[in-house]
Amino acid sequence: MRQRTLRDLQVSAIGLGCMGMSAFYGTADQDEGVATVRRALDLGITFLDTAQVYGPLTNESLVGEAVRGHRDEYVIATKFNYRMDEAVPGDMSTVGRQDGSAEHVRSSVHGSLARLGTDRIDLYYQHRVDPTVPIEETVGALAELVAEGKVRHIGLSEASAETIRRAHAVHPVTAVQTEYSLWTRDVEAEVLPTCRELGIGFVPYSPLGRGFLAGRFSSPDELDKDDFRRTNPRFTEANLAANLRLAGKVKEIAAEKDITPAQLAIAWVLSRGEDLVPIPGTKRRSYLEQNAGAVDVELTAEDLARIEAELPAVEGERYDEDGMRAVNR
Numbered sequence: 585m586r587q588r589t590l591r592d593l594q595v596s597a598i599g600l601g602c603m604g605m606s607a608f609y610g611t612a613d614q615d616e617g618v619a620t621v622r623r624a625l626d627l628g629i630t631f632l633d634t635a636q637v638y639g640p641l642t643n644e645s646l647v648g649e650a651v652r653g654h655r656d657e658y659v660i661a662t663k664f665n666y667r668m669d670e671a672v673p674g675d676m677s678t679v680g681r682q683d684g685s686a687e688h689v690r691s692s693v694h695g696s697l698a699r700l701g702t703d704r705i706d707l708y709y710q711h712r713v714d715p716t717v718p719i720e721e722t723v724g725a726l727a728e729l730v731a732e733g734k735v736r737h738i739g740l741s742e743a744s745a746e747t748i749r750r751a752h753a754v755h756p757v758t759a760v761q762t763e764y765s766l767w768t769r770d771v772e773a774e775v776l777p778t779c780r781e782l783g784i785g786f787v788p789y790s791p792l793g794r795g796f797l798a799g800r801f802s803s804p805d806e807l808d809k810d811d812f813r814r815t816n817p818r819f820t821e822a823n824l825a826a827n828l829r830l831a832g833k834v835k836e837i838a839a840e841k842d843i844t845p846a847q848l849a850i851a852w853v854l855s856r857g858e859d860l861v862p863i864p865g866t867k868r869r870s871y872l873e874q875n876a877g878a879v880d881v882e883l884t885a886e887d888l889a890r891i892e893a894e895l896p897a898v899e900g901e902r903y904d905e906d907g908m909r910a911v912n913r
Contacts, residue, residue, distance in 0.1 A: 585628025586879050588861050590785025591758040593707065593737050595659050597879050599631035600624045601789060601865025606643035610808025614646060616868060621650035623869045625657060627876045633863045635663035635711055636696060641673040644699035655702055663741060664692040665711035684714030689725035693734050709739040709761055712910045719751045727755035742911040745774040757784050764788035766797060766849055767830055767898040780859065791853045791862040797834050798846035823900035830896045843881055850878035852891060
């Protein structure tokens with residue numbers, strides 16, 4: 585597996601998004617999730633992404649179990665945002681309000697360390713920016729955790745260009761994580777250029793369009809009843825037909841190159857720059873192994889030009905109204 589660098593943190597060129605192993609994407613299989621994380625190590629995929637809210641709490645515990653005995657061979661990223669004081673593992677209704685206060689930053693890290701079974705977090709993100717708390721306060725507290733050795737590097741998720749600048753002025757930000765893929769490219773306007781100007785690494789999540797670009801499903805009716813994608817605007821009836829055409833074009837180009845649609849989608853993200861490290865999520869070893877092959881896909885200038893010219897525009901927002909209010913702020 586090739587390596588890439590997020591500012592000064594070396595990671596595998598492709599990471600593993602662990603969310604779906606525990607939450608949001610329907611039925612979870614703890615044993616297969618653990619096996620997938622361990623198989624990732626065999627493949628050289630050592631950059632793991634989790635968060636407190638995934639489950640809630642259960643995904644960090646899964647990752648902790650999976651890396652036991654091999655902790656030093658992985659780079660673990662996790663995220664804080666919502667208060668977990670009264671959270672019951674696996675019950676999203678018990679998750680509290682978001683809180684970017686210094687007090688919450690300092691208290692939340694201890695739960696993550698315990699669940700992950702580690703003495704330090706390699707990359708600690710604020711999952712969503714809290715508009716009620718100055719980013720300077722949040723990042724100041726994160727800087728204290730770095731000084732104490734509990735956290736090695738800090739990051740932001742779904743932050744605006746202005747917020748990134750303000751945060752970076754307090755303490756160096758190692759990585760910004762935001763959705764980026766063949767059908768989500770709004771970061772190209774301001775966020776990605778800002779990261780490059782400041783020397784901050786960029787971590788695209790959902791490079792497979794939540795599995796849709798990979799051809800994993802063609803209708804929300806194929807998903808489990810508790811899968812949040814069933815109500816995602818891009819998969820609703822009004823937008824589904826148009827977006828199926830987009831996924832169909834990805835499949836067509838991939839077939840001509842004798843690769844999977846997922847490999848094409850990930851390879852495209854990798855082609856956007858050496859400072860990008862996509863974290864395609866999966867909860868199955870078979871898909872993980874397919875995704876790993878994307879690092880060996882070479883997209884020519886002709887391939888990239890064709891993708892630009894032939895892919896239809898995406899229809900629909902990437903989240904519902906509440907979700908959209910929480911990004912780019």
